[in-house]
Amino acid sequence: MFGELIRQKSFGVSVAIFIMLLLAPSFLPRFYIYLMAVIFVTALLAMSLNLCVGHGMLFQFHHGVFYGVGAYTAGLLLVKTSLPWWIALIAGPLAAAFAGLLIGMFCIRLNRLYFGMLQISLGSLIWAIAFRWYDLTGGDDGIHGIPVPDFIASTTGSYFFVLIVTVICLLLMFLILKSPFGSTLQAIRDNPERCAAVGINVRHHQLITIVIATFFGGVAGILFVVVEGSIFPDLLFWTLSLEIFIMCLLGGWFTFAGPILGAAIIVSLRTFVGTYTEYWTLILGVILILLIFFLPEGIMGTNYRQLFRSRVKYNGEYQTE
Amino acid sequence: MLRIKNLHKAFDDFKAVDGAHLSVDKGQLVAVIGPNGAGKTTLFNLICGQLQPDKGQILLADEDIGKLPPHVICRKGIARSFQIANIFPRLSVFRNVQVSVLSQQKLSNKLFHPAAQLAVDETNHILDSVGLLDKKRDLAGSLSHGDKRILEIAIAMGNEPELLILDEPTAGMSPEETTTTMALIQRLAADQGLTILFCEHDMEVVFGVAQSIMVMQQGKTIVQDDPLTVRQNIEVQQAYLGDE
Numbered sequence: 001m002f003g004e005l006i007r008q009k010s011f012g013v014s015v016a017i018f019i020m021l022l023l024a025p026s027f028l029p030r031f032y033i034y035l036m037a038v039i040f041v042t043a044l045l046a047m048s049l050n051l052c053v054g055h056g057m058l059f060q061f062h063h064g065v066f067y068g069v070g071a072y073t074a075g076l077l078l079v080k081t082s083l084p085w086w087i088a089l090i091a092g093p094l095a096a097a098f099a100g101l102l103i104g105m106f107c108i109r110l111n112r113l114y115f116g117m118l119q120i121s122l123g124s125l126i127w128a129i130a131f132r133w134y135d136l137t138g139g140d141d142g143i144h145g146i147p148v149p150d151f152i153a154s155t156t157g158s159y160f161f162v163l164i165v166t167v168i169c170l171l172l173m174f175l176i177l178k179s180p181f182g183s184t185l186q187a188i189r190d191n192p193e194r195c196a197a198v199g200i201n202v203r204h205h206q207l208i209t210i211v212i213a214t215f216f217g218g219v220a221g222i223l224f225v226v227v228e229g230s231i232f233p234d235l236l237f238w239t240l241s242l243e244i245f246i247m248c249l250l251g252g253w254f255t256f257a258g259p260i261l262g263a264a265i266i267v268s269l270r271t272f273v274g275t276y277t278e279y280w281t282l283i284l285g286v287i288l289i290l291l292i293f294f295l296p297e298g299i300m301g302t303n304y305r306q307l308f309r310s311r312v313k314y315n316g317e318y319q320t321e
Numbered sequence: 322m323l324r325i326k327n328l329h330k331a332f333d334d335f336k337a338v339d340g341a342h343l344s345v346d347k348g349q350l351v352a353v354i355g356p357n358g359a360g361k362t363t364l365f366n367l368i369c370g371q372l373q374p375d376k377g378q379i380l381l382a383d384e385d386i387g388k389l390p391p392h393v394i395c396r397k398g399i400a401r402s403f404q405i406a407n408i409f410p411r412l413s414v415f416r417n418v419q420v421s422v423l424s425q426q427k428l429s430n431k432l433f434h435p436a437a438q439l440a441v442d443e444t445n446h447i448l449d450s451v452g453l454l455d456k457k458r459d460l461a462g463s464l465s466h467g468d469k470r471i472l473e474i475a476i477a478m479g480n481e482p483e484l485l486i487l488d489e490p491t492a493g494m495s496p497e498e499t500t501t502t503m504a505l506i507q508r509l510a511a512d513q514g515l516t517i518l519f520c521e522h523d524m525e526v527v528f529g530v531a532q533s534i535m536v537m538q539q540g541k542t543i544v545q546d547d548p549l550t551v552r553q554n555i556e557v558q559q560a561y562l563g564d565e
Contacts, residue, residue, distance in 0.1 A: 198477070
């Protein structure tokens with residue numbers, strides 16, 4: 001099962017990065033440790049979205065909702081019930097996947113843009129519930145100071161927890177994409193009509209993809225609760241969904257790790273440029289315009305292509321695997 | 322094996338298929354001919370479930386498959402190729418065929434097992450039998466037009482069909498490629514006991530290969546018979562069939 005992983009060319013680099021990240025808290029200031037935890041959470045969220053967008057060509061425009069559902073479920077269970085903390089953290093992703101199944105069942109009947117539009121509408125309903133139901137969710141104030149167990153309450157503790165959960169999720173996503181399920185999903189992305197003609201139930205396959213993606217979105221949601229200790233309706237607002245969509249495009253939506261890079265760039269930009277000006281989204285807009293003109297397949301997608309082209313010249317033929 | 326009775330399909334006011342009849346027996350090579358716009362492709366889309374008929378019956382071994390979706394029809398043993406090369410351009414040639422083999426083996430939903438290790442022998446065998454084995458690592462989108470068409474047939478073969486439906490398998494091919502492809506189709510039919518239903522523009526090809534020919538015009542079946550009888554009939558109906 002893990003053989004596939006070890007054969008990857010980038011395996012060594014990934015392990016080296018992982019070890020450096022494990023050591024990071026011993027030499028980086030606390031603020032940067034916190035910032036990196038936020039990047040991991042956002043990267044996991046963007047990666048889960050990219051299962052739909054990049055690998056399945058499903059325009060999941062309002063993926064942030066499932067992040068919010070995961071966070072709210074975990075947060076509310078931690079605050080309002082006396083259930084053990086780990087039940088709350090497991091319930092978050094499950095609730096997100098269930099919401100994904102419900103919304104997906106309606107959206108999957110539509111194609112491409114219409115899928116996305118219906119997704120925004122149904123997702124906004126869930127946002128409205130979180131925003132309006134004061135008694136349960138605290139309305140637009142949200143809930144702050146959510147109690148998490150001691151070992152993940154400190155900045156370093158939450159950093160390690162987020163790092164390890166994120167890495168496990170990324171491994172799972174990688175294995176899923178290399179499995180027959182993932183292979184078939186990419187075939188559906190390329191040509192759904194042909195897939196139906198070889199006996200694949202396209203809608204069914206896409207729905208399972210949405211459930212998997214929303215589950216991982218929910219995992220990102222509970223990690224947010226661990227890092228920030230709070231929940232608020234902005235987690236489910238459509239602007240966040242748009243932001244993670246941009247991360248996928250920026251990093252390279254047909255690549256595996258592209259969204260991680262996209263998330264790192266945008267979160268850093270928001271943090272550092274955001275301290276100088278509240279109009280940091282202006283810079284984001286400029287980046288987006290440049291992206292569309294010069295790197296339509298994202299940073300990592302473009303680099304791979306160039307490497308690919310030079311290799312073609314060298315071998316005199318296409319090599320893809 | 323396949324019986325089509327009085328099939329109708331209209332798009333708004335345009336009657337694409339307007340009374341088609343067809344009978345395909347097991348092991349036969351059956352051709353559908355007719356001028357452009359006669360409704361051949363629509364007929365194939367109706368059989369394979371891409372379209373649903375307005376009226377009439379499509380019987381596969383006495384079961385009406387007219388209202389079933391494409392993936393269910395495929396699992397009943399009908400595989401097809403499309404008129405325009407319909408492949409997975411971003412995947413390698415190997416993975417193009419593997420997708421349908423995995424589907425046939427009901428492994429498409431398998432998670433957490435590397436696809437690279439599954440259905441390898443079966444996929445290689447199919448690629449070998451159509452002569453694409455040496456190009457298996459190429460990106461499907463980079464193949465020549467002729468190879469793309471053959472890859473299409475290979476994808477359909479991955480489903481181990483009993484009935485293979487080919488929509489103009491040699492469209493856009495050079496004369497040599499056409500000869501090779503038709504030889505390949507005949508060989509597949511003979512080796513694997515396949516039943517093949519195809520439509521084709523090139524009359525030389527049709528009369529050289531088919532055991533039974535169905536002639537369509539303006540959505541209607543004019544005649545279905547053995548090539549000799551149809552040829553005589555065609556001469557009578559030169560006006561209908563044009564310059565063929």
